[in-house]
Amino acid sequence: MRGRFSGRISNRPAGGRHKTFRRIPEFHRLVVESLTDYAVLTADKDLKISSWSGGAATMFGYKESEIIGQSLSLLFTPEDIALKIDKSEFADALKKGRMDDERWHVRKDGRKLWCYGLSFPLKDASGTVRGFVKLIRDDTQRKAKDDSLRESEERVRLAAELTGLGTWDHDIATGALKLSRHARRLFGFKKNARTSYKQLFAAIVPEDRAEISKSFQASWKKKGDDAILMEYRVTMEDGAVRWIRTMAKPFYDPKAGKEPVRIIGTVVDITDRKKSELDSAKVNTELEKRVKERTTSLTNANKELETFAYSASHDLRAPLRKIEAFSQAILQGGKLDAGDEQYFSRIRAAAGHMDHLIDEILNLSRVTQQPIAPVSVDLGALVGRIAAELKQSAPSRKVKFVIERGVKVHGDRDLLSIALRNLLENAWKFTSKHAEARIEFGSKLIEGQKSYFVRDDGAGFDMQMAGKLFGDFQRLHQEDDFPGTGIGLGMVERIIRRHKGRIWADAHVEGGATFFFTLYSEGK
């Protein structure tokens, strides 16, 4: 039965069991046996194994002696056998002259091998088919590598798609543009349509193109490999507009010109985000507009109120003035008895006090209405001048003024002068019950900000009342002890506030009081 070529291939010495061996030229035998990475085997027409190379023995684990005469099916998986592949493969090889394949085969120990195989029929001199030759290469390791690569690629692709990330790869040298499936969808390309950078650029809304070119040019200029971030709109076939965010990374060839040779990037659909951004921007604009309107109307209302306060207090003064003057006329007439005279004195005094209050209200509204004209102001010099006036008003008082010189600030001279005068007059007033007094003006850093202070060692006040200090018409002392209108500190507070500063106080009953203030232009 055995044909000329069906001799077994073996490295046994000549004169072995099989007479056919001698028919194979020694050269061919050596060639076959040197193919240690390949299994070379032959089978007869009934697909019974008729020769088995050393490579085959190593690969499949069967010794030549145990496999010769066995069915080729032994090397196939049960699944392939069920599909009759062990038979059809050779039928196809016969039909086509040769047949190559990639499939799983089974070793003697049951382990599977992923193999590349090549089968072709063996014919004798007359062309009659005698059997088949099969060459098998073990690709299990390569397949494992390929599989893991494919798997990780697949994982990356899946991750990209799940996060809505499309990828693209533009080879500038060849002009080829590769887009991932998702990227194609984002740009509205049909599934198998050819893609080019030109087409992609054409999909972008015209107004957004210049910005993209600008981003690219800026990156080329730097020749940096920083990712370029761009957001732009793309028009779909149906006219819908989609916002896309692209991260692109350029790659340069040091030998080539200034422009990169390749750009790789990602694209992601940010339409929803953009929409909500635009919506919130709209809401913000609307809010800002409303705040502005409210502020304007509040400012106007404030101005009206101040104007009203001014004219109201003005009109209040006329009748008061008459009460005072006519009372005086009656008193000067000398026709009253002692009791009536006292009543009229009280009427005059009350009218005088009210007149003073109105004066203060007028001052207060002036302080609030008068526009600020900031110049460089020497606070120490101002304090010195006011102190001199105070001393002159009561030369018998023993008050020591300690004034830090050269304290210069930026502010409205008139207003700051009014503020200092009020603070100093307060200090002067509240030390009046002490035989000797010390009033100090200076500056110091408090919490990193330049602060100014007026300190006295007078009557002081209870810090629990400090909240009422700057309220209009608020008084912490009895009128009989320390006369006043309760407007002064309110005015000082307004002036400091108009200078974007802050005022606060520290005091103890009979332990003196210190008023601190800051101004906007300082310590920033």
Add this chain to the structure above:
Amino acid sequence: MRQILLFVDDDHDDVQLTLLGFSQQGFKPEVILARDGKEALDRLITDYSASRPLPQAILTDLKMPRVDGLQFVRLLKEDPRLRDIPVGFLTSSGSEADKTEALRMGACFYMLKPSNLDDYAELVKLIQEMMRSRPPK
């Protein structure tokens, strides 16, 4: 020598207080009263036409009906027959703008109505200075 003062004020109380202040200071001019700028102008023009003596000085309030103090002085200064009569303001308006405007138009002084009768001494002094600057015709 007749001392004639034209006093323009719509407030009866203020007129009375001012006259009281004058008399306390021993100042007793012949006072022609007018209740607003229009009445004052009419009176001046009538007197001028009738060749009656014109006042040596005018004292005027600021806020009055029809023609107020500032308008009155403006019209007065436009009239060549009357423009030389000196004018002083006695008002309760402490507005800096009013004061500036009054002085700019040629007023001799701008004084706030006093609440103390003793303060009329200052006013009397100012009026007498005006009268001295323009002897009677």
